[in-house]
Amino acid sequence: MELQYRIGAEWAPGEHGDWAEDTSPSDVREVLARYRLMSRSQVDRAMDAAIEAFPGWKAASPVARAAVLSKAAALLRQRRDEHARVVARENGKTLAEATVEVEKSADFLDFYAATARMPSGGLIADARPGTRGLAMTEPVGVIAMITPWNDPMLTPARKLGPALVSGCTVVLKPARETPLAADLLVRALVEAGLPAGVLNTVIADHATFDAAVIAHPRLAGVTFTGSTAVGLGLSRKLAGRTVRLQTEMGGKNATVVLADADLDLAASTLAAAAFGQAGQRCTATSRVIVEETVHDALLERLRAAAGALRLGASLDPGTQLGPVVSRRQQAEVLAHIDKARAHGGRIELGGGQPDGEAYAHGCFVQPTIVTGVTADMPLWREEVFGPVLAIRRVASFDEAVAAVNDSDYGLSAALFTSSLRHAQRFLDAADTGQVGINLPTSGWDVHQPFGGFKESGSPFKEQGVEGLRFYTRTKMAAIRFDW
Structure with missing residues (x-):
């Protein structure tokens, strides 16, 4: 099969460079998919689509956003066995491990869908007569997501859940080694009713991605999971700008x-x-x-x-x-x-x-x-x-x-x-x-905050309610009602 990318309301094949093959690590002779990288114009269109979709998605009710996540989670569960086989063949993890990954991906979407009905912001006392203060929570904007090959469906789901329910729009860059797993997740969200442009996928060479996405003046945040060297490199690229950076990097x-x-x-x-x-x-x-x-x-x-x-x-x-x-x-x-x-x-x-x-x-x-x-x-x-x-x-x-x-x-x-x-x-x-x-170092659940110290990660945690903080900002408002 030929891999296609989600750009706005369309699915399109890549236009740049030679063909690449997505092969099975169990037997590298088995080709699962073929794809070409995206051209600069395609990446520009993906970023433009995310920018254009942001006002409408921000204005949508959090409950309506949550309904899309819940429906996508149900689709993943319906197709669990089929999707698990794709993840196992593409990544190399066992079928049992891949099955857990699909289930956990659905769990992330369901958990963050549930947060839409939680209190957000609130009244804050104001010393001025006839005035009330109000803390308002709103999405930060367009997010670039860079995800790894080791948990190729779960990691995008862990990031997309809080981003989408908060009202952010996304340009997702999955790992080249495992593009099919992320594609299955994106297709579930699109089928569940995610509006055009809210989620776009990109696989491009580093220079093109950096120029079109990382350097874009409308970029609000970058969330990255991968090696410490690449994560620290992103920090240097974003230095001097007000773009948020969340990194989950190496461990020993x-x-x-x-x-x-x-x-x-x-x-x-x-x-x-x-x-x-x-x-x-x-x-x-x-x-x-x-x-x-x-x-x-x-x-x-x-x-x-x-x-x-x-x-x-x-x-x-x-x-x-x-x-x-x-x-x-x-x-x-x-x-x-x-x-x-x-x-x-x-x-x-x-x-x-x-x-x-x-x-x-x-x-x-x-x-x-x-x-x-x-x-x-x-x-x-x-x-x-x-x-x-x-x-x-x-x-x-x-x-x-x-x-x-x-x-x-x-x-x-x-x-x-x-x-x-x-x-x-x-x-x-x-x-x-x-x-x-008396427990392993691995195995944290979706509702528990996750992230490391030192060169293992940034101060922004993932998972749990804490995972919403990266994708939201607080606006302080005051209303004078008595004059």
Whole structure:
């Protein structure tokens, strides 16, 4: 099939450059779609459509906006199995993981639809006689959304829910590796009655997108999920302007396992948190900090849990660990593992590509556990975004907390312990936006605020009621009614 883009009220194919292929990471010979990038004139039209649609969408009742989101959520649920197969084939995650993604995408739309009936703004006392103050909440304007390939439907839904219910209009730029998942979401919203121009899609080269969208004087905000390098680059591009920026960037999430922890619970949880979605989650556990007295016992359990995972094609019902998203990502993950070997890390499990014809044409990486890791090794510092887990010994709780916080990132952290005292101290001391006790670093729900500290993200949170703040502004009004 040929991918088309939503521009105003139309669907149109790209006009620029050579054809690109959207292939399955389970077998790169399988072509799911073909597409060309958009031309500068097409991107200009998409941005113009969003600008033109804004006054009408802003004026629409929040309840009417919410009705579109609710209907789109119902459409996603009706087509859950069909859409999940597309997500699994395109991204490489297992069919079970893809099914959850479609369900969560619908949940985001439903949650934000419900917020339309919540109080907004309110009366504020005014000292002047016969005068009342009123705080009014209104949408900020046109939003550029840049979304990644690892959750190709869920992340756009997480952003579109609050943006659309608030009254903003959108230019959405999905990842080139996974354009079909975002397309399914956009088509559901259009079918649900979203007015022309409120949501437009763009895939263009970086220079064209920057010139036509990021540099546009009518742009009100940019919300981005992806690498820290790109997120910080966006911050530099927007410097000196009043354009809002929301970033959800990299992570190097750590889990601490103390000597008093339930090691069976810790190991099974860690295996899921590290290797689910082939480790391609911003909240995946990539560092384990374990008290030295239980290091070997935990390692034995981790090897057993990770070694039992069945690696395979995304649509195989027995698959528990799918491929990474692309050949390029596969090469990058394998390079991290090779670098860890070169720096003295010990490969306790995995460490390469699986053998056999079943894996020859896919982007597979074995679940990998590395021990003997020190604080100065690249594997401990750099985000891998693959099924690789680094383990480091420490002597005490205080040393473990210091190791958690000794990172440029601050997205998520977890602690396994039976000590209420250590649990409370960890909640206070962990310098991360998300903290769990006897839970994985991943797995936050749609109504819970989400986002990291330091180089993991901007101050604007996503999800929950907090996620509305980025897309709205407060106007203060005063009315004199007695003269």
